[in-house]
Amino acid sequence: MTNRIPILRVTPGPSDINANGHIFGGWVLAQMDIAAGIVAGRRADGSVATVAIERMEFIAPIELRDLISVYADVERVGRTSLGIRIEVVAERDRGQTMVKVTEGLFTFVALDDQHRPRLVDRT
Numbered sequence: 382m383t384n385r386i387p388i389l390r391v392t393p394g395p396s397d398i399n400a401n402g403h404i405f406g407g408w409v410l411a412q413m414d415i416a417a418g419i420v421a422g423r424r425a426d427g428s429v430a431t432v433a434i435e436r437m438e439f440i441a442p443i444e445l446r447d448l449i450s451v452y453a454d455v456e457r458v459g460r461t462s463l464g465i466r467i468e469v470v471a472e473r474d475r476g477q478t479m480v481k482v483t484e485g486l487f488t489f490v491a492l493d494d495q496h497r498p499r500l501v502d503r504t
């Protein structure tokens with residue numbers, strides 16, 4: 382994990398805290414969607430849209446001062462769709478502690494100019 386390059390590095394803000402004092406799941410889900418969309422768009426060489434969140438697991442809470450790294454990789458290339466696996470790691474205690482906080486598998490569809498599914502080059 383430590384040698385991999387994250388697609389995003391980001392910190393949550395005070396407005397992202399929920400009633401438990403942790404970060405809203407929706408905030409991290411949005412970061413995952415952005416990172417996975419970048420990877421899917423690169424692989425599909427153009428526009429993509431999220432069609433499904435096939436799996437999403439909140440493993441550990443995110444804290445306000447965490448530095449969040451979002452990793453995303455192409456897991457599957459279909460006819461017009463791509464499966465992107467995402468892992469989110471929180472860095473805390475000035476880099477002393479790394480915690481895997483969420484993981485997920487999102488499906489994207491490559492889009493043409495009319496926003497309809499477009500074939501992805503599978504070679």
Ligand SMILES: CCCCCCCCCCCCCCCC(=O)SCCNC(=O)CCNC(=O)[C@H](O)C(C)(C)COP(=O)(O)OP(=O)(O)OC[C@H]1O[C@@H](n2cnc3c(N)ncnc32)[C@H](O)[C@@H]1OP(=O)(O)O
Pocket residue numbers: 414415418419422423426427428429430431432433458459460461462463488489490496497498
């Ligand atoms: C040089 C370029 C660099 C680019 C660098 C880019 C950087 C820039 C990054 C920005 C990245 C932004 C990322 C935005 C991410 C959003 O936020 S998008 C917003 C939320 N999503 C939407 O609004 C999409 C709404 N849905 C739709 O418009 C339509 O459902 C779609 C996506 C056009 C698909 O239409 P459809 O008629 O359902 O398509 P259909 O032919 O039935 O299925 C197409 C494929 O999807 C699969 N599929 C459909 N439904 C499902 C499902 N529920 N579960 C699993 N698979 C499914 C099908 O199995 C099929 O797969 P293939 O067998 O072809 O591989």
